[in-house]
Amino acid sequence: MTTLQTDLSPTAIPPRVSSTAGWIGALARTARIDAHPERIFPLVLDAIAAERAGAPALIGTDETLSHGDLAARRHRYARWALAQGFSKGDTVALLMPNRPDYLAIWLGLTRIGLRVALLNIHLRERGLAHCIDAAAPRLVIAATDLAEALEGAWPHLVSQPALCWQGEGAETSLATQSAGFSGEPLGPEEAPTVTLRDPALLIYTSGTTGLPKAAHVSHHRIMMWTHWFAGLVDPGPDDRMYDCLPLYHSVGGVVAPGSVLLGGGSVVIREKFSARRFWSDVAETGATLFQYIGELCRYLTLAPPDPQERAHSLRLCTGNGLRPEVWERFQARFAIPRILEFYAATEGTLSLYNVEGRVGAVGRVPSFMARRSPALIVRHDVTTGLPLRDAEGRCVPAAFGEAGELLGRLSDKAEYTFEGYTNAAESDRKVLRDVLKPGDAWMRTGDLMRRDAQGYFYFVDRIGDTFRWKGENVATTEVAEALARSEGVAEACVYGVAVPGADGRAGMAALTVGPGFDLERLHADLVERLPSYARPLFLRLTEELGHTETFKQKKAVLAEEGYDPARTGDPLFLDRDGAYCAIDPALYARIAAGTLRL
Incomplete structure (x- = not known):
């Protein structure tokens, strides 16, 4: 296991579990x-609340709920919904910023068999209306401070549901309406029977390749997610999880808080991430765990020194998307004892976990888990965007070290059932059949991975991001990592752009840069690190790269603007004659006309 055992802060807590213990705990x-x-x-949380009623559970900016408070509130919400005439199988949509009440609402409503659609609070107008229509809810529960967003979407809805406000300024808020109901646990005669196979949530994909899709999440998936991570992380009553990720996503809203609540611990909920306030907040709240997205860790490594950055009590940081070069800087600078990287998707049937702490790997399947694991990497055809088939029509497993698409085996077992989306056509597109034998079914992840001989998996690229140039496949993630290692490069976004008269797409990189950046030095670094076909032909230097609310780069806009100086005021460069030279209108005209040999 790779951990930093030297120069740790005095308050750092050593890793609680070994890699083997983590696997055993999860199983x-x-x-x-x-x-x-x-x-x-x-129901699991009811039992925990009975034992730890007075202990803190959810710690917000304006409100803290003990385990007993959380239980009483969700019971009141459940009884309120029953009194309103809601029945098992009905859908309610939730539009609310990060706060303790968020979890109380969906936990209470799913307790009686309702399905809760967790709406993205950053969407507006037609985008938000699309997500509401996809769920077809009977009711939308919305925070009063998001009234403007909801009102903008309302005219675009195919069907307008009932509306219930929560928060200051509401004449009859959910809190007011539910206040008169009992906070005691529901008896068996009060609520319908709800099973693991019943639907619990709708969680939306990010929509980076189109409109968001609403993924079904059953009670079984919630149980597996929370219990598996509780086994890996081993949370105890004294643990506090720092959670600034969106509560409307599976990791921030289910995995992070749910796994820690299982251990009787507490969750520090923040509405959003702040690099300026992060370390003081972590230190002041006594957080021992941090749920990250890789970009958050990168932002922290680029931030100025903070006097509190090594005065924390973090024993573990867990999340996904932590790039190798950021991983090592983050762990060393901030004295993080242990990092647990993983790979998963809300709608996915497989997940991978880097319990051992191998830098750069998204996970590993140990030998004793090989039969259980549904993971398979198959060769990918970049020209069609589909897995490669042999003469008999079967997919071809990738060799060790070879990049291919990661698939997840499907079966009737709940753990390996693809629950799909509300859109049946979108669900069908995710399933690949006759992969290794007639009649089998696998879920496409859309991600290219490679696996080494020790069983470690490494993310290569997202299918669609990979492009072909000079007859070779170029993985944007690998190019971005090579760029990020050069001095002065703060962030790199790599994508393919069309070039008149050339086959495939040429590589282009948009960079944000800082002190120490030098074009000549960058070019030399790329010559040393990348084959010629993978080096970005075009560069764009920009003050800021656009990101989604989950910190994913907005490549589509950058690719559309391309290397045309009329489309942007950012400096543009072309790799020509062994150096990057500026693209002016005259040079662009030659490229666009196809008269310049590249």
Whole structure:
């Protein structure tokens, strides 16, 4: 296991579990989930609340709920919904910023068999209307401070549901309406029977390749997610998870808080990430765990020194998307004892975990888990965007070290059932059949991976981001990592652009840069690190790269603007004659006319 054992802050807590113990803990916690089909997550939390009623559970900026408070509130919400005439199988949409009440609402409503659609608070007008229509809810529960967003979407809805406000300024808020109901646990005669196979949530994809898709999430998935991570992280009553990720996503809203609540610990909920306030907030709240997205860690490594950055009590940081070059800087600078990187998708049937802490790997399948794992990497045809088939029509497993698409095996077992989207056509497109034998079914992840001989998996690229140039496949993630290692490069976004008269797409990189950046030095670095076909032919220097609310780069806009100086005021460069030279209108005209040999 790779950990930093030297120069740790005095308050740093050593890793609680070894890699083997982490696997065993995860297996032990999930082993008997299927044996109790009516034991859903809200009922599990009821038992914990009975033992730790007065201990903190959810710590917000303006409100803290103990385990007992959280239980009482979700019970009142459940009884309120029943009194309103809602029945098992009905859908309610939730539009609310990060706050403790968010979890109380969906936990209470799913307890009685309602399905809760977790709406992205950053969407507006037609985008938000699309997500509401995809869920077809009977009711939308919305925070009053998001009234403008909801009002902008309202005229675009195919069907307008009922509306219930929560927060200051509401004449009859959800809190007011539910206040008169009992906060005691619901008896079996009060609520319908809800099983693990029943739907619980709708969680939306990010929509980076089109409009967001609403993914079905059953009670079984919630149980597996929370219990598996609780086994890996081993949370105890004294643990506090720092959670500034969106609560409307699976990691920030289910995995991070759910796994820690299982251990009787607490969750520090923040509305958004702040690099300026991060370390003081982590230190002041006594957080021992941090749920990250890789970009957050990168932002922190680029921030000025903070007097609190090594005065924390973090024993573990867990998340996904942590690039190798950021990983090492983040762990060393901030004295992080242990990092647990993983790979998963809301709608996916497989996940990978780097329990051992191998820098750069997204996960590993140890030998004793090989039969259980549904993961398979198959060769990918970049020209069609599909897995490569042999003469018999079967997919070809990739060799060790060879990049290919990661697939997840499907079966009738709940753990490996693809629950799909509300859109049946989108669900069908995710399933690949007759992969290794007639009649089998696998879920496409859309991600290119490679696996080494030790069983470690490494993310290569997202299918669609990879492009072909000079007859070779170029993985944008690998090029971005090579760029990021050069002095002065703060962030790199790599994409393919069309060039008149040339086959495929040429590489282009948009960079944000800082002190020490030098074009000549960058070119020399790329010559040393990348084959000629993978080096970006075009460069764009920009003050800021656009990001989605989950910190994903907005490549589509950059690719559309390309290397045309009329489309942007940013400096543009072309790799020509062994150096990057500026693109002016005259040079661009030659490229566009196809008269310049590249």
